Amino acid sequence: MDYKELFAKFFPYKSYRAGQLKAIRFLFEAFRNGRIALLSSPCGTGKSVSVLTAYMAVRSLGLSKRLLVLTRTRNQLEIYCREARRISQFSSEKVMVxxxxxxxxxxxxxxxENIKDVPYGDFLRYCKSLRSRSLNEKCTFYETTFSGRRPSWSALKALDKLEMFGVSTPHEVFKLCADLGLCPYEVSKLLLKKADVIVGSYNYLFMDAVRESIFTKAFIHLENIICVVDEAHSLPNYLTELTTETISTVSLERASRECERYSSNAAEYLRSLLTAVKRLGQELQVQPDEVKLLEGSYLEDVLSDSLNVSRYNGLSELARFIQEEGEAIRSMKISEGLPPISYTSRVGIFLEHLIESEHPNFVKYIEGFTFRDGSLNYRIGLRLLDPSLIASVLNDVYAVTLMSGTLWDMDYYVEVLDLDKNRVDRLELPYPFPEENRAIFVDATVTTKFTKRCEEEWVKIAEHIKILRRAIEGAMAFFFPSYEVMNAVKQYCGDLETPVIYEDEDTSFEDVYGFLKANSNPTVMAVARGKVSEGVDFSDEVGSLLSSVVIVGLPYPKKTELQDALTKYFVEKFGEKGYEYANLNPCVNALAQAAGRLIRRPEDKGMIVIMDSRTTGRIAEKLPEDWRRNMRVFRKIENLVKAVKSFQDF
Ligand code: SF4
Incomplete structure (x- = not known):
């Protein structure tokens, strides 16, 4: 078979980018043979169009599987839709996306309506109540979409149109449906039965309830889909977050006040829970940003004792009761024209998850944090340590591709996600841009290592930041391992003599992008694993807005009892590699992602500076070949400045 000829029927561009043809062939074979493919393909190699070309090629050979693409951001989702449309127009091949x-x-x-800022969980419950008509209010969009249990005449008209278009972007689906007074989500769900390609978030595969509800109605079976997980470097972390449930004393206090205001019988229980959690935090002397593990069923015991009920049946009944009261409060709020938020319902849901978390891999903990008013508060939580328990669904899928620009240590993903080793294939594409346009420097005179953290080190780091800022022209982004470290260093930075923005909890990507566009020589101070260090693109039509990215200290996961529990669990499971999997790999991932904001296309030029002496240690072994080849380590800041200047002059 002439693969090049086959791919040329669908590939809608004049030429392939570096490594792209190889990637398409790799994906094609994986899709065709039901493999689990791991693809590390740097930014700028055209991953989305490669996936779609490979899929169209296998489909043209008669493989009748559907493609499920899972993305992390809406922007990535839109890229897939646009590329699919381009392929469909180029090849005249009809495909339903x-x-x-x-x-x-x-x-x-x-x-x-006043629901824009309503948290997602509250919104879902509100929407569900509207659909089930358990509120006085109805959703007119939903009512117009269905006539009884069947799609209405208007919905059928919208479905016909969307089917005729073949490929629509989320915005187009939204507009078409909203203009007809229909619910875009429900119409999209109806359309799934006809879909060849579905592009959605990770939740559609990894959340059991979501998967079952969507897949069953659309007759989608795991053994009949090809699943592509984009930005898969974040999958282990996403899966851990997915199983994390928390409730704070702030929410308990709000729930308690809410119950009093609406004269709910749950008020007394919520007050008891609040007192119990506060007392627990005080007895264990939990400090702000400190996490303490709660062994076995200690947390359940503390809560059930405070409520004077038995640990399982009593707590379980109470969880249900609190949820019911919470939903009643939500509907009272709606009838008063208030946002449909119910803190009480949240508490009930947390208790329900706590009771269900009997798996030995769940850990429970209490964490201290400082609230906006400066008061010390606590958060109780539970988390599943082992992401493979959720990731196991991947082994049931016909063909899987995990891909990312930084899927660097593939053994880590195979082991931590427990992928079926007999089905795994790997491809790592080289860095596609001119290496001389990217400098990688290491300042080996400072560190943010936990045991070395002290005022003297913060002063030195701040001094080096000021020196680098004076030496480097253009926009710079500094990424710290945490807000804690950023704030510690910030107090010694003084005036950097350039416009500066410090990321905080409320900072959005748009804020930072706008700041970079509006200022000359701007400085961004942000955190690794934050909102502006991953999955965002700081470039415009001319190129990257950044001239350098500085990693201020290796972004190891924060040292807490929870992190220690994960390390212990991984060491027991993976032996020697366990420590690396729990600590080094997440650190390298965060480093790679932050550094990845710099160069977005071949013409971009810039510097990556890593300010941490540990970069020359075991971390270096985890970095790709091109990084190790180009990395220059400096033990004197003056020499680093000279190298910076000569790179800029070149
Ligand atoms: S329009 Fe759709 S998503 Fe929105 S509330 Fe109605 S049913 Fe829910």
Whole structure:
């Protein structure tokens, strides 16, 4: 078979980028043979169009599987839709693509009702109550979409149109449906039955309830889909977050006040829970940003004792009761024209998850944090240590591809996600841009190592930041391992003599992008694993807005009892590699992602500076060949400045 000829029928561009043809062939074979493919393909290698070309090629050979693409951001989802449209127009091959963002993103009510800032969980419950008509209010969009249990005449008309288009972007689906008074999410769900390609978030595969509800109605079976997980470097972390449930004393206090205001019988229980959690935090002397593990069923015991009920049946009944009361409060709030938020319902849901978390891999903990008013508060939580328990669904899928620009240590993903080793194939594409346009420097005179953290080190780091800022022209982004470290260093930075933005909890990507565009020589101070260090693109039509990215200290996961529990668990499971998998790999991932904001296309030029002496140790072994080849280590800041200047002059 002439593969090049086959791919040329679908590939809609004049030429392939470096390594792209190899990637398409690799994906094609994986899709065709039901393999689990791991693809590390740097930014700028055209991953989305490669996936779609490979899929169209296997499909043209008669393989009747559907493609499920899972993305992390809406922007990535839109890219897939645009590329699919390009392929469809170029090849004249009809393909039905259904984009599926979250229910709230697709809800037209959000734009004109006071529900924009309602947390996602509250929105889902509100929407469910509207659909089941358990509130006085109805959702007119939903009512117009269905006539009884069948799609209405208007919905059928919208479905016909969308089917005729073949490929629509989320915005187009939204507009078409909203203009007809229909619910875009429900219409998209109806369209799934006809879909060849579904593009949605990770939740559609990894959340059991979501998967079952979507897949069953659309007759989607795991053994009949090809699944592509984009930005898969974040999958282990995403899966851990997915199983994390928390409730704070702030929420308990709000729930308690809410119950009093609406004269709910749950008020007394919520007060007892609040007192119990506060007392627990005080007895264990939990400090802000400190996490303490709660062994076995200690947390359940503390809570059930405070409520004077038995640990399982009593707590379980109470969880249900609190949820019911919470939903009643939500509907009272709605009838008063208030946002449909119920803190009480959240508490009930947390208790329910706590009771269900009997698996030995769940750990429970209490964490201290400082609230906006400066008061010390606590958060109780539970988390599943082992992401493979959720990732196991991947082994049931016909063909899987995990891909990312930084899927660097593939053994880590195979082992931590427990992928079926007999089905795994790997491809790592080289860095596609001119290496001389990217300098990688290491300042080996400072560190943010936990045991070395002290005022003297912060002063030195701040001094080096000031020196680098004076030496480097253009926009710079500094990424710290945590807000804690950033704030510690910030107090010694003084005036950097350039416009500076410090990321905080409320900073958005748009804030930072706008700041970079509006200022000359701007400085961004942000955190690794934050909102502006991963999955965002700081470039415009001319090129990258950044001239350098500085990693201020290796972004190891924060040292807490929870992190220690993960390390212990991984060491027991993976032996020697366990420590690396729990600590080094997440650190390298965060480093790679932050550094990845710098160069986005071949013409971009810039510097990556890593300010941490540990970079020359075991971390270096985890870096790709091109990084190790180009990395220059400096033990004197003056020499680093000279290298910076000569790179800029070149
Ligand atoms: S049914 Fe659709 S339109 Fe109505 S609230 Fe839910 S998501 Fe929004």
């Amino acid at each position: 259904v984009p599926l963002t979250g229910r709230k993103h697709m809800c037209p009510k959000v734009s004109f």
